[in-house]
Amino acid sequence: MSQLGSPAWQALSAHAEAMRKEHLRGLFAEDPERFTTFTIDEGGLLLDFSKQRINAETLALLHVYANSVDLDAQKRRMQAGEKINHTEQRAVRHMDLRAGEQAPPEVKNVLKRMQVFCESIHSGRWRGYSGERITDIVNIGIGGSDLGPRMASKALTAHQQPDLHVHFIANVDGADIAPLLARLNPRTTLFIIASKTFTTLETLTNAHSARNWLLATAGNENAVAQHFVAISTNLELTSKFGIANDHVFEFWDWVGGRFSMWSAIGLSLALAIGWRHFEQLLAGAKAMDEHFFAAPPEKNLPLTLALLALWNTDFLGAASHAVLPYSQSLALLPSFLQQLEMESNGKQVNRDGEPVGVATCPVLWGEPGTNGQHSFYQLIHQGGQVIPCDFIALRESDFPLPGHHIALLANCLAQSSALAFGQTAEEVRATVVAEALVPYKIFPGNQPSTTMIIPALTPYTLGQLLALYEHKVFCLGALWNLNSFDQWGVELGKQLAGQLTPLLEGQGDAAVFDASTRGLINALR
Ligand code: F6P
Numbered sequence: 001m002s003q004l005g006s007p008a009w010q011a012l013s014a015h016a017e018a019m020r021k022e023h024l025r026g027l028f029a030e031d032p033e034r035f036t037t038f039t040i041d042e043g044g045l046l047l048d049f050s051k052q053r054i055n056a057e058t059l060a061l062l063h064v065y066a067n068s069v070d071l072d073a074q075k076r077r078m079q080a081g082e083k084i085n086h087t088e089q090r091a092v093r094h095m096d097l098r099a100g101e102q103a104p105p106e107v108k109n110v111l112k113r114m115q116v117f118c119e120s121i122h123s124g125r126w127r128g129y130s131g132e133r134i135t136d137i138v139n140i141g142i143g144g145s146d147l148g149p150r151m152a153s154k155a156l157t158a159h160q161q162p163d164l165h166v167h168f169i170a171n172v173d174g175a176d177i178a179p180l181l182a183r184l185n186p187r188t189t190l191f192i193i194a195s196k197t198f199t200t201l202e203t204l205t206n207a208h209s210a211r212n213w214l215l216a217t218a219g220n221e222n223a224v225a226q227h228f229v230a231i232s233t234n235l236e237l238t239s240k241f242g243i244a245n246d247h248v249f250e251f252w253d254w255v256g257g258r259f260s261m262w263s264a265i266g267l268s269l270a271l272a273i274g275w276r277h278f279e280q281l282l283a284g285a286k287a288m289d290e291h292f293f294a295a296p297p298e299k300n301l302p303l304t305l306a307l308l309a310l311w312n313t314d315f316l317g318a319a320s321h322a323v324l325p326y327s328q329s330l331a332l333l334p335s336f337l338q339q340l341e342m343e344s345n346g347k348q349v350n351r352d353g354e355p356v357g358v359a360t361c362p363v364l365w366g367e368p369g370t371n372g373q374h375s376f377y378q379l380i381h382q383g384g385q386v387i388p389c390d391f392i393a394l395r396e397s398d399f400p401l402p403g404h405h406i407a408l409l410a411n412c413l414a415q416s417s418a419l420a421f422g423q424t425a426e427e428v429r430a431t432v433v434a435e436a437l438v439p440y441k442i443f444p445g446n447q448p449s450t451t452m453i454i455p456a457l458t459p460y461t462l463g464q465l466l467a468l469y470e471h472k473v474f475c476l477g478a479l480w481n482l483n484s485f486d487q488w489g490v491e492l493g494k495q496l497a498g499q500l501t502p503l504l505e506g507q508g509d510a511a512v513f514d515a516s517t518r519g520l521i522n523a524l525r
Contacts, residue, residue, distance in 0.1 A: 003481060004357045008068040012061050016315035019058060023446050024051060024420045031055075040299055043291055043464060046453040047301055051420040052308050052388075053316060053448045062307040063297050066479065071303070074478040075293065081254075085485035086351065091254040092485050094470070095289045097262035098282035098463070110249055110264050117229070117249075117267070118275045121190070122161060129223035130187040135165060138180065139268035140210060141194030142170040142202045145231070147339055148261025148466075149194075149269040151332035152281070155462050158329070158398040159273045166272040172202040177209055186217040186227070192268050193230045196257050198237035201497070207241065231264040256485050258339045259470060277459040284463025292471045302471030305450070308388070309472070310479050312448055314358045318386040323366035325392040326412040329399075329457055333392070334366035337469055344473045344484040351481050360480050362388075370411045380419060381443050389449040391416050392465075396456040412451070419447035 003009060028034055028050075038050035038059075078084050081091045096104055103111070120126040124133040139149060150168040153160075167184075169177045191210045195203045207228075214227050221242070229247045230238040233255075238248045249264035261269065262282060270278035292302050312318040323334045345361035366372070369391070380387050393412045397405035422445020428438050454461050477484030502508045503521050510518045 003065075003069050006065075006068055008061070008065040012058075012065055012311075012315060015057060015061055016311075019053060019055070020316065022053065022055075024053060024448075025422075025445065027053070027055060028421075040301055040304060042295065042299060042301055043287055044455050044461065045301065045464060045468070047304065047450060048453075049304065049308055049450045051416055051449045051451070052311070053446065054308070054311065058311065059298075059307070062311060065310075066297065066303065066307065066475075069478060069481065071475060071478045075474075078474065079293065085256070085483060087483055087486045087488070088253075090256075090485070092256065092259075092474075093252075093254040094256065094259035094262060095286075097251075097255065098285045098289070098467075100283065100286055106250075106252070110251070114249060114264060114267055114270055114278075115275045118270050118278075121271055122164065122274065126190075127226065128187045128190070129218050129220070129226050132187050134190045135163065135188040136184050137164065137166045137190050137192060137268055137271050138169055138184070138210065139166065139192045139194055140169045140177075140203055140206045141192075141231075141265070142200060143339055143343075144257025144260050145194040145196060145200075145203065145265055146170045147258075147332070147336045149266055149272075151330075151336040152261065152266075152269050152462060152466075153272040154332050155327075155329045155457060156269075156273045156277065156281075156459055158457070159277050159459060161272060161274045164271060166268050168268070169206050170202065172205050174209075177206050181210070181213050186214045189214075189227065191228050193228060193232075193238075193241070193243070194265055194268070195231070196233050196251070196255075196260065196265075198230070198232045198234040198241070201494070204241075211242075229267075231267055257487075258343055261466075273459060280459035281463040284458075284460035284465075285467035286463075287460075288464045288467035288471065292467075302468050303475050305468070305472040306475030306479060308448075308450060309362070309476055312386065312388040313360075313362050316386050316388075316448070318362055318388050318448075319359070320363040320365060320385070320387055322372075322380065322387055322389040323364060323392070324369050324372060324389050324415075325366070326369040326408050327392065327394050327398075327457060328368050330392060331368045334364065336466075337366075338364050340469060341473055341476075343487050343490070345476050345480065345482065346489065347480075347482045347484075349482070351483055356480055356482055358480070360482065361476070366390075369415065370408065373411065373415065377415065380447060381422075384444075387447060389416070389419065389447065391449055391451040393451065393453050394455075394457050395453055398457045416449045416451055418443060419445065419449055421445045 034050045040047045078092050081093055083089050083091050085092055097107055121134050126134055128134060146168055153166055167180055193207045214223060224242055228243050230243045231249045232238050233251055233253055235245060235248060249267055251263040255263050262285060297303055323337055325333050341364050342361050347360055348356060350356045391412055393409055422443035425438055425442055428441040473484055503510050504524060506525060510521050
């Protein structure tokens with residue numbers, strides 16, 4: 001029997017009928033202890049989910065459902081290294097990358113090599129072909145080989161190494177790499193080609209352009225050795241590209257792309273923030289792993305986020321989910337989480353190859369507060385859609401300037417409060433307003449949100465935060481009984497792009513394509 005027809009799911013459906021009629025105003029009025037009841041304070045992170053449209057019974061029923069799918073057993077299977085990514089016959093072991101002393105020898109070995117490499121760049125021991133020290137690092141990768149290090153380098157700007165500039169190139173559009181190369185000096189630039197498979201079109205196209213750019217100045221193939229390193233699981237292809245094995249930092253097929261920033265894929269980040277900070281990031285993630293595996297369900301941060309997402313998606317009908325960091329440094333967190341959550345759980349088929357039968361991952365999006373307030377918050381307040389929000393706030397600013405941080409925090413709290421409680425017609429009238437304007441000034445409220453408070457944005461707390469979302473993704477996959485670790489949905493487009501390339505170059509017969517695509521080919525030729 002599909003678990004979606006199970007008694008636990010049906011109990012949730014019946015309960016949701018009643019809860020859909022409740023307003024957060026009423027839920028707060030009924031229970032003065034609501035904040036305390038629906039807050040978890042663990043490992044320095046405070047998660048306030050009292051503004052979710054739940055009561056104690058909702059949470060209890062969600063936990064019953066999690067037990068009914070034996071989420072704990074699924075966790076143990078992952079931990080034991082079973083091939084839970086069954087469609088690709090791979091284990092899911094990214095936690096081993098940050099296991100510290102308990103990490104497998106091959107992981108320790110690559111970490112050591114990364115550390116030595118970082119130190120040689122930072123100390124200036126590593127030199128370019130002309131004997132000059134390296135001043136610029138360019139990470140060329142896409143998806144999981146880009147988003148994590150890119151997001152974390154920005155998040156940890158306050159912890160950056162001086163005198164080294166780290167750049168990220170992903171898009172196959174020449175408009176990404178060309179303007180960057182125009183500003184850089186080939187003698188002092190080092191490229192990291194980051195690709196798990198080393199077959200990704202975007203990455204290889206950019207890598208070849210970077211190589212040509214270097215050789216145009218260096219004039220000698222030998223220069224490649226001092227200016228290119230690679231990160232991959234595919235040593236055969238890295239060597240074909242001309243990168244010697246001792247310049248390749250390896251990782252393994254049991255590390256999913258979107259879970260890979262803890263592996264050698266984090267090299268650009270480690271260069272940006274220094275090795276000590278990178279280790280602290282790993283330690284923060286490890287602490288979250290320990291919490292996830294040891295904390296009881298009611299205190300378990302990732303499980304709680306997952307249960308709330310399940311509730312909002314499948315029982316309150318939310319089709320999207322906003323991530324709203326009140327931290328400019330976390331500006332790229334939403335785009336990182338888009339891949340993590342949507343590539344993992346945007347699935348229609350369950351682990352038995354049958355339709356999941358209910359909505360899975362909501363569309364995830366977001367921007368830092370307060371910028372979003374001046375663009376799309378209008379819709380969250382009055383657009384009539386259920387849009388659960390994650391507000392993320394830092395108790396201490398990473399860039400303290402008089403007046404700034406308090407204004408930021410005040411806006412964060414103002415928004416979650418306005419979204420939850422809204423403003424009634426009576427409240428509008430009490431402000432003395434023309435009657436004709438009253439309908440425009442009503443805020444329905446009842447928009448569910450969670451607020452997370454992080455003490456300060458450090459490598460350690462960032463590690464905790466990211467591992468928290470990773471485990472949320474795992475839990476949701478288990479709750480929907482789907483494989484969170486494959487991504488078949490990206491393949492068809494890649495295959496068609498391969499067929500379209502010659503057609504756009506004027507070769508071959510476009511007849512296999514539909515009339516629209518043929519028309520567009522002609523328009524572009
Ligand atoms: O196309 C999707 C994807 O396979 C992602 O899962 C992955 O993170 C990205 O492409 C990059 O892949 P690679 O690291 O192999 O270049």
